[in-house]
Amino acid sequence: DALPILVTGDVFVNGRLDRETKSQYNLTVVLRDKRTGKKLGEPSTFIISVLDINDNAPQFVHKVFNGSVPEMSAVGTSVTQVEAFDADDPTLSGNAKIEYEITKGYEYFSIDKNGVISTRVPNLDRENQSSYELTVVAKDSPGHPWGLHSNATSVIITLIDINDNFPIFTKPHFTFEVAENAHVKYEIGRLKVEDADEPQNRKTTYTIVKGDFRDTFAVLPKEFTNEGIIQLQKPLDFEKTPKYIFTIEAKDPTISL
Numbered sequence: 001d002a003l004p005i006l007v008t009g010d011v012f013v014n015g016r017l018d019r020e021t022k023s024q025y026n027l028t029v030v031l032r033d034k035r036t037g038k039k040l041g042e043p044s045t046f047i048i049s050v051l052d053i054n055d056n057a058p059q060f061v062h063k064v065f066n067g068s069v070p071e072m073s074a075v076g077t078s079v080t081q082v083e084a085f086d087a088d089d090p091t092l093s094g095n096a097k098i099e100y101e102i103t104k105g106y107e108y109f110s111i112d113k114n115g116v117i118s119t120r121v122p123n124l125d126r127e128n129q130s131s132y133e134l135t136v137v138a139k140d141s142p143g144h145p146w147g148l149h150s151n152a153t154s155v156i157i158t159l160i161d162i163n164d165n166f167p168i169f170t171k172p173h174f175t176f177e178v179a180e181n182a183h184v185k186y187e188i189g190r191l192k193v194e195d196a197d198e199p200q201n202r203k204t205t206y207t208i209v210k211g212d213f214r215d216t217f218a219v220l221p222k223e224f225t226n227e228g229i230i231q232l233q234k235p236l237d238f239e240k241t242p243k244y245i246f247t248i249e250a251k252d253p254t255i256s257l
Helices: none
Strands: 022-030 044-049 063-072 078-081 097-104 109-113 116-117 131-140 151-161 187-193 204-208 217-221 230-233 245-253
Touching: 078 151, 097 109, 109 131, 204 217
Parallel strands: 063 151
Antiparallel strands: 022 044, 063 078, 078 116, 097 131, 109 116, 131 151, 187 230, 204 245, 217 230
């Protein structure tokens, strides 16, 4: 019905054609005598192909994309990939050729022609900012500043924690009291530190670095809480030593910088 044939043999369009719905029409034509209606030969078949125009915008395969990358990764580290498609004919004038551009978050990330997003800077620090929301635009018809058609999507990038922060004591001095008759292995008190890394990356160890009391006390790391437990190692004698003052170092030997 969309392609009526007049008595002259000319074929005209009688309705709107949409290549993305139907890209070609197979027509069969029979010649008849106008007066008698008698066939004047065998039917002929021919094909009409609908030529594409750029009337479709690129469409992303997801409304939101997600990705992750370790913090402090080197420039050019791959994070994730976005993907869009264009229903237009890819063989004609770049109608379906897609280019990608980051319009929000481009200070920190870049994108290539295949939609692969990579880090643009080397110092993405999870402790300063743990995630980024990017806006990525897909546009067709390269050569046009914004393409003839474009579409946008969001990309959420999460920074994965690495062990890159030193433990810091919560206060410069700790004071504890213990009875003279406390038994060996008695817990005298706990040292607390702050570590900006996530719990799985907190591996603090404690060492007495000043004071000749290493045989009297031990500082044991407490898993999960990251505390240092001061534990008595031998009996005390108040009359001999009423006070102990010593310096403890907290460090993380597994830190990577």
